[in-house]
Amino acid sequence: MSSKSSFTRPRNLRVHWDDEPDHELHGAVIYMKRLSVDALRELSTLGGADDDDAVDGAGFGMIVDRLADGLVSWNLVDEAGEYEECAPRPATREELVSDGALCMAILDKWMDVAGSVSAPLGRRSNNGSPSPAVSALTDLPSVSL
Numbered sequence: 001m002s003s004k005s006s007f008t009r010p011r012n013l014r015v016h017w018d019d020e021p022d023h024e025l026h027g028a029v030i031y032m033k034r035l036s037v038d039a040l041r042e043l044s045t046l047g048g049a050d051d052d053d054a055v056d057g058a059g060f061g062m063i064v065d066r067l068a069d070g071l072v073s074w075n076l077v078d079e080a081g082e083y084e085e086c087a088p089r090p091a092t093r094e095e096l097v098s099d100g101a102l103c104m105a106i107l108d109k110w111m112d113v114a115g116s117v118s119a120p121l122g123r124r125s126n127n128g129s130p131s132p133a134v135s136a137l138t139d140l141p142s143v144s145l
Contacts, residue, residue: 012072015109025105031072032106035114039066043111060100063107068093070110 015030017023035043043066046059096103 013110013113015106015113017109025102025109028074028076030074030076030106030110032110032113033070033072035070035110040111040114043107060103064093064096064103067096067103067106067110071096071106 011034012031013034015032017025017028020026043063046063
């Protein structure tokens with residue numbers, strides 16, 4: 001009989017800049033809803049991660065609306081040390097529209113995370129040799145009958 005294992009897929013995506021120590025948002029953690037393929041494609045045409053062209057007013061408005069709808073929570077703190085926390089409520093359009101660079105940084109990272117495959121879990125390598133537990137069993141003296 002084979003046993004099946006299951007995987008619970010997280011409902012929200014963790015958007016962060018932990019691997020970019022010099023980034024302005026290093027340390028920020030933002031949870032965003034997952035994007036459908038259509039939404040990902042739509043946002044990429046409006047000014048996604050690799051688009052160097054300026055986003056027009058209507059396009060930026062749609063980006064802000066999508067971000068406000070997709071943002072679940074964040075840990076952003078302003079320079080005065082006060083939370084700009086949106087958990088558990090979604091961010092408002094006014095909160096996001098006040099900082100265009102922040103919007104675009106979140107959008108770029110959200111699209112990167114939404115459009116990529118999760119990294120596999122780390123595994124220890126046994127270099128092709130049996131585990132110590134198996135080795136211990138094979139080292140036991142055999143019993144003659």
